[in-house]
Amino acid sequence: MKAARRLTRRATRLSERQFLAEGPHALREALALPGCVVEVFATYDATTRHRDLVEACASTGVAWRCVDDAALATLTDTVTPQGVVAVCRFLEHQIDAVLAAAPMLVAVCASVRDPGNAGAVIRCADAAGAAAVVLAGTSVDPYNSKVVRATVGSLFHLPVLSAPVVSETVATLKGSGLSVLAADGSGELSLDEAADSGLLAKPTAWVFGNEAWGMPAEELALADRVVRVPIYGHAESLNLATAAALCLYASARAQRSANPGAPGQTR
Amino acid sequence: MKAARRLTRRATRLSERQFLAEGPHALREALALPGCVVEVFATYDATTRHRDLVEACASTGVAWRCVDDAALATLTDTVTPQGVVAVCRFLEHQIDAVLAAAPMLVAVCASVRDPGNAGAVIRCADAAGAAAVVLAGTSVDPYNSKVVRATVGSLFHLPVLSAPVVSETVATLKGSGLSVLAADGSGELSLDEAADSGLLAKPTAWVFGNEAWGMPAEELALADRVVRVPIYGHAESLNLATAAALCLYASARAQRSANPGAPGQTR
Numbered sequence: 001m002k003a004a005r006r007l008t009r010r011a012t013r014l015s016e017r018q019f020l021a022e023g024p025h026a027l028r029e030a031l032a033l034p035g036c037v038v039e040v041f042a043t044y045d046a047t048t049r050h051r052d053l054v055e056a057c058a059s060t061g062v063a064w065r066c067v068d069d070a071a072l073a074t075l076t077d078t079v080t081p082q083g084v085v086a087v088c089r090f091l092e093h094q095i096d097a098v099l100a101a102a103p104m105l106v107a108v109c110a111s112v113r114d115p116g117n118a119g120a121v122i123r124c125a126d127a128a129g130a131a132a133v134v135l136a137g138t139s140v141d142p143y144n145s146k147v148v149r150a151t152v153g154s155l156f157h158l159p160v161l162s163a164p165v166v167s168e169t170v171a172t173l174k175g176s177g178l179s180v181l182a183a184d185g186s187g188e189l190s191l192d193e194a195a196d197s198g199l200l201a202k203p204t205a206w207v208f209g210n211e212a213w214g215m216p217a218e219e220l221a222l223a224d225r226v227v228r229v230p231i232y233g234h235a236e237s238l239n240l241a242t243a244a245a246l247c248l249y250a251s252a253r254a255q256r257s258a259n260p261g262a263p264g265q266t267r
Numbered sequence: 268m269k270a271a272r273r274l275t276r277r278a279t280r281l282s283e284r285q286f287l288a289e290g291p292h293a294l295r296e297a298l299a300l301p302g303c304v305v306e307v308f309a310t311y312d313a314t315t316r317h318r319d320l321v322e323a324c325a326s327t328g329v330a331w332r333c334v335d336d337a338a339l340a341t342l343t344d345t346v347t348p349q350g351v352v353a354v355c356r357f358l359e360h361q362i363d364a365v366l367a368a369a370p371m372l373v374a375v376c377a378s379v380r381d382p383g384n385a386g387a388v389i390r391c392a393d394a395a396g397a398a399a400v401v402l403a404g405t406s407v408d409p410y411n412s413k414v415v416r417a418t419v420g421s422l423f424h425l426p427v428l429s430a431p432v433v434s435e436t437v438a439t440l441k442g443s444g445l446s447v448l449a450a451d452g453s454g455e456l457s458l459d460e461a462a463d464s465g466l467l468a469k470p471t472a473w474v475f476g477n478e479a480w481g482m483p484a485e486e487l488a489l490a491d492r493v494v495r496v497p498i499y500g501h502a503e504s505l506n507l508a509t510a511a512a513l514c515l516y517a518s519a520r521a522q523r524s525a526n527p528g529a530p531g532q533t534r
């Protein structure tokens with residue numbers, strides 16, 4: 001329990017290569033990945049409510065530890081904890097393996113700091129059928145409990161990687177044949193124009209900048225094109241995750257129109 | 268001050284037909300609507316920081332009242348108040364006036380309870396160029412301070428109306444010639460199919476259901492079509508505001524492709 005509690009700190013997560021995932025939904029998704037779940041802490045109440053999960057843990061040799069509500073609360077920062085916290089192993093995805101599968105669509109967060117935003121981008125990328133998400137630069141840790149929660153299970157569905165330097169990530173993605181599009185309000189090309197021109201049908205990596213200051217000029221310059229989501233009304237801007245969803249879905253639609261039979265995740 | 272403080276309660280807002288808008292950005296947007304702002308409460312610090320707003324209020328006869336930080340904090344529920352709270356008159360939009368202008372795109376929230384979600388839908392609708400947003404059924408009050416904040420100024424950009432009964436709203440919108448599309452995961456038609464078939468180019472009202480339980484069958488049955496946002500990957504669902512953005516932008520794009528020269532907000 002004490003060891004698990006230390007996983008609320010990033011430094012411990014990095015040294016132990018383990019993290020905490022909260023709630024029965026996240027546990028169910030994590031159990032679908034063999035070897036991911038180390039052990040489970042649950043309240044007595046949650047234990048009686050989630051017999052299927054207790055049994056799934058028993059059948060795969062994952063320890064299920066009953067604790068009282070107060071003890072469980074020390075593992076989570078939510079106001080109304082869901083009664084179940086899983087200790088999980090890092091998913092240990094590698095960019096080389098992702099790129100070797102010739103992905104059609106990848107999302108990159110360039111120094112996205114807010115856990116809710118990063119988690120929402122991961123969830124959107126999963127919905128749009130992206131092959132991976134890279135949290136680059138000074139982006140939040142993907143194993144931060146708020147990120148894990150905001151992905152609503154998607155963290156366990158597609159590779160989510162950290163990469164320290166945005167420019168290196170962009171170079172690696174370009175080198176693998178992906179067209180790199182930066183989403184930014186300053187873009188000379190609108191998302192509709194990008195779709196109409198056929199640009200979005202190509203294998204693409206979208207890069208989304210920080211929620212407050214966007215992307216610095218030197219990072220924008222690395223992209224093949226800078227694309228803006230058009231504002232047709234009077235709103236000043238769109239929320240980061242909303243803009244990301246519009247860009248990723250525009251690519252998914254263009255790629256599916258160009259290759260109707262393709263599964264869409266590889267080329 | 269005491270009267271302003273009572274506007275944090277819905278009943279008082281309804282009887283006084285006034286509400287509170289927090290922050291310099293919201294005040295700037297509200298001042299753009301003649302007669303909207305009644306008075307402004309601001310901390311001494313915010314008063315020295317926002318000379319342009321002090322002058323704009325002076326030139327239009329809006330009282331600017333300096334108060335201390337503790338007093339201002341009683342008008343807001345944010346942890347870090349932005350130092351400025353405006354007392355505003357209700358915007359008093361009428362559905363008849365909205366429909367008389369022959370809108371191309373309207374968004375309806377059907378019993379959306381979460382203020383952050385409703386505010387995000389209003390912001391997306393504004394960005395997509397929708398002509399109005401109707402908060403129908405048991406949806407949250409559009410003048411709730413959390414809604415006002417989540418719209419990031421968009422509450423002042425397009426008509427946002429309340430309507431007590433979803434079925435009556437749908438009937439009114441249909442009667443004015445709008446095609447009513449319900450966004451729901453159960454839809455037999457995907458958003459891409461709706462776009463490809465030309466359906467989205469028509470004048471459209473999109474209806475979005477409650478964040479937890481969606482739309483009840485009897486409300487879905489009122490729509491001309493039920494449309495689902497396709498999930499290409501493994502995500503279980505999309506956040507309400509994200510789904511709304513994808514639907515509204517798909518309509519905006521289809522309508523602009525069909526009528527390249529049109530302003531897009533009227534037909």
